[in-house]
Amino acid sequence: MPADAIIELKAVGKTYEAxxxxxxxxxxxxxxxxxxTLLGPSGCGKTTLLKIIAGLIPTSRGEVWVKGxxxxxxxxxxxxxxxxxxxxxxxxxxxxxxFGLELRGLAKDxxxxxxRNHINEVGLKAFESSYPHQLSGGMRQRVGLARALTVDADxxxxxxxxxxxxxxxxxxxxEELLDLLRYKKKTVIFVTHSIEEAVYLSDRIxxxxxxxxxxxxxxxxxxxxxxxxxxxxxxxxxxxxxxDQIWQILKQYV
Amino acid sequence: MILFGKKIPILxxxxxxxxxxxxxxxxxxxxIVPPFSAVIAAATAIIxxxxxxxxxxxxxxxxxxxxxxALLVGIPLGVLMARVASLGKILGLWVNIFISAPISALxxxxxxxxxxxxxxxxxxxxxxAVFVIIIDTQVGIKQADRxxxxxxxxxxxxxxxxYTKVLFLSALPEILAGVRLGVIRGVKGVVIGQLLIxxxxxxxxxxxxxxxxxxxxxxALVIIVFAFAFAIxxxxxxxxxxxxxxxxxx
Numbered sequence: 001m002p003a004d005a006i007i008e009l010k011a012v013g014k015t016y017e018a019x020x021x022x023x024x025x026x027x028x029x030x031x032x033x034x035x036x037t038l039l040g041p042s043g044c045g046k047t048t049l050l051k052i053i054a055g056l057i058p059t060s061r062g063e064v065w066v067k068g069x070x071x072x073x074x075x076x077x078x079x080x081x082x083x084x085x086x087x088x089x090x091x092x093x094x095x096x097x098x099f100g101l102e103l104r105g106l107a108k109d110x111x112x113x114x115x116r117n118h119i120n121e122v123g124l125k126a127f128e129s130s131y132p133h134q135l136s137g138g139m140r141q142r143v144g145l146a147r148a149l150t151v152d153a154d155x156x157x158x159x160x161x162x163x164x165x166x167x168x169x170x171x172x173x174x175e176e177l178l179d180l181l182r183y184k185k186k187t188v189i190f191v192t193h194s195i196e197e198a199v200y201l202s203d204r205i206x207x208x209x210x211x212x213x214x215x216x217x218x219x220x221x222x223x224x225x226x227x228x229x230x231x232x233x234x235x236x237x238x239x240x241x242x243x244d245q246i247w248q249i250l251k252q253y254v
Numbered sequence: 255m256i257l258f259g260k261k262i263p264i265l266x267x268x269x270x271x272x273x274x275x276x277x278x279x280x281x282x283x284x285x286i287v288p289p290f291s292a293v294i295a296a297a298t299a300i301i302x303x304x305x306x307x308x309x310x311x312x313x314x315x316x317x318x319x320x321x322x323x324a325l326l327v328g329i330p331l332g333v334l335m336a337r338v339a340s341l342g343k344i345l346g347l348w349v350n351i352f353i354s355a356p357i358s359a360l361x362x363x364x365x366x367x368x369x370x371x372x373x374x375x376x377x378x379x380x381x382x383a384v385f386v387i388i389i390d391t392q393v394g395i396k397q398a399d400r401x402x403x404x405x406x407x408x409x410x411x412x413x414x415x416x417y418t419k420v421l422f423l424s425a426l427p428e429i430l431a432g433v434r435l436g437v438i439r440g441v442k443g444v445v446i447g448q449l450l451i452x453x454x455x456x457x458x459x460x461x462x463x464x465x466x467x468x469x470x471x472x473x474a475l476v477i478i479v480f481a482f483a484f485a486i487x488x489x490x491x492x493x494x495x496x497x498x499x500x501x502x503x504x
Binding site: 054074084100147 | 399401402404405406407408409410411412415419420423426497
């Protein structure tokens with residue numbers, strides 16, 4: 001277990017009521033300030049694992065420790081970005097982004113001021129009073145991201161956040177996400193089934209095997225992103241080699 | 255409505271029926287159908303009378319009490335039945351039996367149990383309205399977006415916040431649909447209850463007019479009750495449309 005792990009999974013297993021074993025004996029340390037990706041074929045339990053870290057799903061075996069404390073439910077140091085956005089359809093962007101602070105009982109003008117800053121950060125300044133159904137998929141996910149940033153959690157858990165977003169928007173979004181999270185020094189756990197996305201974004205990639213999900217391998221793409229534009233990174237030799245290396249491993253599972 | 259290529263307001267069809275009614279009435283085809291104009295004249299004559307306002311206020315009070323009880327019991331019970339699986343199973347069967355049962359058949363028994371009076375009418379309204387409210391609330395809460403619930407938990411919602419800020423609002427379109435259906439049934443309940451008891455409220459007036467063959471007054475009363483039921487259900491429908499606009503992406 002690495003010394004600076006902010007999240008530690010100790011022999012975590014999950015068996016659903018119907019007897020389906022989704023995860024088996026996962027031992028893993030996720031590093032502080034890094035972007036780690038959980039990558040694997042569909043049905044490998046990567047979303048289950050993320051929700052276990054979030055405290056939304058209890059483990060069947062083993063323990064999860066976050067910042068030196070055992071997890072037994074959701075906590076303020078973890079924020080979640082949902083695949084289907086999970087925005088309140090009856091609330092406008094401002095209220096949705098401020099929702100986490102509203103639940104914490106912060107006064108209205110105070111929480112809205114904080115929310116406004118984060119709405120600006122994700123580039124939705126003009127859409128504060130729009131309702132979710134008036135926004136595109138990409139914009140809705142920006143709202144989801146702003147909501148996660150607003151509660152100022154150390155750890156941001158993202159469950160395939162770009163899977164409902166079209167390809168062009170996705171690329172732009174990925175780039176902005178990298179900039180924003182690096183600048184904020186957040187720890188990010190990212191679930192995806194896209195190898196390219198994982199390699200492009202991650203400091204570390206945790207490869208999961210199919211059901212029951214176990215850690216099959218941990219890969220650290222040594223891509224120098226400093227001062228390079230996104231297209232340069234995508235042509236980088238290390239980037240291409242890592243994509244190929246992961247594909248060689250995942251190939252045997254599909 | 256489009257007729258001969260022209261757009262015609264919905265109220266026009268109502269007007270056509272009124273004219274047909276008037277013609278049949280004038281032709282004296284049947285003693286139970288007086289001309290529409292005479293009915294309207296009777297209505298304007300009835301409404302200012304003390305007898306009518308006394309009857310209307312008794313009926314309205316029974317209706318309001320019965321509906322109020324139905325809302326207070328129906329919505330929380332529907333929520334509980336959706337959230338507590340065992341309760342939903344135990345009570346679900348009963349609710350489904352009662353929603354399809356002819357409640358009017360129970361009114362004579364109610365009279366024997368709670369007496370002949372306003373209480374019976376209140377209970378009748380309650381029984382007419384409550385079951386559809388329970389079922390619609392239950393469906394609304396059950397269908398509430400699961401990821402919204404997960405989201406709320408993730409961001410630290412306590413139990414009360416989960417219900418008031420997510421589940422209830424998420425189910426509001428279905429709850430209001432149940433309330434609208436409950437209101438319509440409640441109007442039936444108040445009329446049927448009072449007719450069967452026949453000594454109080456609007457029911458007494460119905461009985462009085464039909465026994466003395468005062469057909470103008472009788473039809474006038476029918477129209478007043480219809481108009482009341484329609485107006486109140488449209489008011490709830492208006493609320494429903496506003497809520498559905500915000501929930502249109504669910």
